[in-house]
Structures are given as C-alpha cells and as structure tokens.
Amino acid sequence: MDAFFASIELRDDPSLAGKPVVVGSPAARGVIVAATYEARKFGVRSAMPSSTALRKCPSLVFVPRRMEVYKAVSQQIQAIFADYSDLVxxxxxDEAFLDVTANKAGIDTATQTARMIRARIQEETGLTASAGISYNKFLAKMASDQNKPNGQFLVAPGQGEAFARTLPISRFYGVGDVTERKMKALKILTGEDLHRQSLEFLIHHFGRAGPWFHDIARGVDERPVIPDRERKSSGSETTFETDLFDAARIETEIAALADQVFGWCEKAKKFGRTATVKVKYADFEQVTRRRSLSSIITDSETLRLLAQDLVRAVFPLRAGVRLLGVTVSNLESRAGETVEQTALLV
Incomplete structure (x- = not known):
C-alpha cells in the first residue's frame, strides 16, 4: 500500500489533501508512524523523531494513530487478495507476498493480475497500492518500490540479476542501517559492488547472512510464499515524555507493559516461554535482558513478576530511561500449563 496509515487519514479527512501530513505525536518524545508523500519531500520518514521531522518541515500536520481503523482496512485488502491466490x-x-502461479482467478498474466488487484483495492477502499511482479520474493519486493506511488514494475525471468546489480545497497531487502554502514565501509555501495564479492568474503564479514547477500546480488531467492505465517512473538513498548530515573516507577511501567502483552497472548491463545525486557537510555544506548522458562507463561502475574525481575538487572541506572519494552517469544498455541513462581528465582 502507498503511505498506508497516512493515506487512510487523507481519505477520511479530505481537508488534509495536499498538506504534509504525518501520523504520530508532535510531543518532544514523539515518533513519526507514517508520512504522506508531501511530507516525504521534506525528508520526513517513518520512525523519525517528531522533533527532527518538525525541523525538516515546520508546517507538518500531525494526526493521531488509529490502529483499529488501519487493521480493519487491512482485512478488507486481505479479502481481495484471497480472490486471486490461496498463497498469501x-x-x-500494508504489505504481502502473493504467489499467483496456480492462477486461481484465471487471468492471462501476473502483470494483469496485479493491475486488477490494485484496481479492486482502489475501488473498494479508496486507496492506492503499488506492486512488484517477478519470479521470486526478493525481486518482487524490490520491484514493488520501483514505481511508487500507484504503479507497478515487472522483473521478468532472465532479468533478475541485471536488475539487482543496478540497485543502491540501501534498497536491498534485508540490509538494515547497521549492515548498510558496514557494507559502505567495505566499499559496497550498489548491487554491482555486492555482486563482485566472493561467497568467502561475504561469510567472513557478514557471517550467516553472507550466503543470502551472495544470492540476492544474483537475483536468487528460493524462499516459498508461506501463507498464515505463525507469529513468533508479541511485544509492547513506550517512549516517555521525560526520562525516568526512579526504579519504582520503572518497575510499575514494566508491569503495565507486561499486562498489555499478556492481554494479546490471552486473546490470541498463544503463550510464550521467553520474556525480554528492553531499556533505552536518554543517549539512545539500548540494553535487553531475556529469560526462558521451562514451561509456557499462562498467567499475567507470572509475566509481570518476570519482567520486573529482568528490569532490576539494569539497576542502578547509568542514565535516564527514555523507552521501555516487554516482549514474549517462543509462542505456542496452547494453554493449561502453570509456571511455578520459583522459576522467577532462577
């Protein structure tokens, strides 16, 4: 989808059309959740601190996030996908892979299929989408950004390697900020540069990710489209308006986050064995503490106590805390096991 959250806000409030609109909070510790293309022209991007975004564009218009609305529209779009493929x-x-090899809708080409899906989305939701069409997931993902917004791009069989070699390394799926900086330090600036590196070189510098980078530089990706991918974790985090220094306040906030996470687990009937606490200091340094139990966590009190026990491991604080987070992972779709409280003392 094109600027999904922000586009929904423009659809629902036409007076915002043409303005640099962002979803998020203008508060000092706010973060941009989504930005319209008008805002992006000023260099405003999602995940950017609101204070930075305002410096780039003082005329930004902030609208609050409405997750329930975004989820409802996403379900509409997923229903459209289901008419064209069982492999979604x-x-x-706001994004999905579709394998249309089986041609469920009986349409002549994948290109035509993408065009019809995009038309359906616009007709039924009032929103635009872009599509990448190719013979594997990596190339389709890269192609989907090529003609945004409201466009599509085809990388046909035999064109994948040449296409990958033209891309800047920052565009590569799976290359995050840290890896991008490392690659640039190694003079790997484009797909062409990555293509020149040997497998041994990439394994030496990037470990287990080396073979992946070696393959995608050649347009190779053998991963299948897996429908209904099982969720592996659930988490919640919050950024505070002012830094926290008080240990008791931090434990209270951690307990509240743990309750939010367990609420999702209970609703989804998925319970985990591993709890992780994240602490981000005022200088943006981040630390995590994690513990796995022998059985799944099936009550909120156990998760709350475990999360508080984990956060105590960072006391005394070396600096003020700007963000706290709690995540439960190693989820299982079953209940009925009880975790003994003595496990918290391990």
Whole structure:
C-alpha cells in the first residue's frame, strides 16, 4: 500500500489533501508512524523523531494513530487478495507476498493480475497500492518500490540479476542501517559492488547472512510464499515524555507493559516461554535482558513478576530511561500449563 496509515487519514479527512501530513505525536518524545508523500519531500520518514521531522518541515500536520481503523482496512485488502491466490504471506498490515502461479482467478498474466488487484483495492477502499511482479520474493519486493506511488514494475525471468546489480545497497531487502554502514565501509555501495564479492568474503564479514547477500546480488531467492505465517512473538513498548530515573516507577511501567502483552497472548491463545525486557537510555544506548522458562507463561502475574525481575538487572541506572519494552517469544498455541513462581528465582 502507498503511505498506508497516512493515506487512510487523507481519505477520511479530505481537508488534509495536499498538506504534509504525518501520523504520530508532535510531543518532544514523539515518533513519526507514517508520512504522506508531501511530507516525504521534506525528508520526513517513518520512525523519525517528531522533533527532527518538525525541523525538516515546520508546517507538518500531525494526526493521531488509529490502529483499529488501519487493521480493519487491512482485512478488507486481505479479502481481495484471497480472490486471486490461496498463497498469501502478509509482511505487515500494508504489505504481502502473493504467489499467483496456480492462477486461481484465471487471468492471462501476473502483470494483469496485479493491475486488477490494485484496481479492486482502489475501488473498494479508496486507496492506492503499488506492486512488484517477478519470479521470486526478493525481486518482487524490490520491484514493488520501483514505481511508487500507484504503479507497478515487472522483473521478468532472465532479468533478475541485471536488475539487482543496478540497485543502491540501501534498497536491498534485508540490509538494515547497521549492515548498510558496514557494507559502505567495505566499499559496497550498489548491487554491482555486492555482486563482485566472493561467497568467502561475504561469510567472513557478514557471517550467516553472507550466503543470502551472495544470492540476492544474483537475483536468487528460493524462499516459498508461506501463507498464515505463525507469529513468533508479541511485544509492547513506550517512549516517555521525560526520562525516568526512579526504579519504582520503572518497575510499575514494566508491569503495565507486561499486562498489555499478556492481554494479546490471552486473546490470541498463544503463550510464550521467553520474556525480554528492553531499556533505552536518554543517549539512545539500548540494553535487553531475556529469560526462558521451562514451561509456557499462562498467567499475567507470572509475566509481570518476570519482567520486573529482568528490569532490576539494569539497576542502578547509568542514565535516564527514555523507552521501555516487554516482549514474549517462543509462542505456542496452547494453554493449561502453570509456571511455578520459583522459576522467577532462577
């Protein structure tokens, strides 16, 4: 989808059309959740601190996040996908892989299929989408950004390697900020540069990710489209308006986050064995503490106590705390096991 959250806000409030709109909070510790293309022209991007975004564009218009609305629209779009393929792998609320090899809708080409899906989305939701069409997931993902917004791009069989070699390394799926900086330090700036590196070189510098980078530089990706991918974790985090220094306040906030996470687990009937606490200091340094139990966590009190026990491991604080988070992982779709409280003392 094109600027999904922000586009929904424009659809629902036409007076915002043409303005640099962002979803998020203008508060000092706010973060941009989504930005319209008008805002992006000023260099405003999602995940950017609101204070930075305002410096780039003082005329930004902030609208609050409405997750329930975004989820409902996402479900509409997923229903459209289901008419064209039984193999749909969502990546997020606004993006998915579709394998149309079986040609469920009886359409002549994948290109035509993408065009029809995009038309259906616009007709039924009032929103635009872009599509990448190719013979594997990596190339389709890269192609989906090529003609945004409201466009599509085909990388046909035999063109994948040449296409990958033209891309800047920052565009590569799976290359995050840290890896991008490392690659640039190694003079790997484009797909062409990555293509020149040997497998041994990439394994030496990037470990287990080396073979992946070696393959995608050649347009190779053998991963299948996996429908209904099982969720592996559930988490919640919050950024505070002012830094926290008080240990008791931090434990209270951690307990509240743990309750939020367990609420999702209970609703989804998925319970985990591993709890992780994240602490981000005022200088943006981040630490995590994790513990796995021998059985799944099936009551909120156990998760709350475990999370508080984990956060105590960072006391005394070396600096003020700007963000706290709690995550439960190693989820299982079953209940009925009880975790003994003595496990918290391990």
């Amino acid at each position: 792998e969502p990546l997020s609320l």
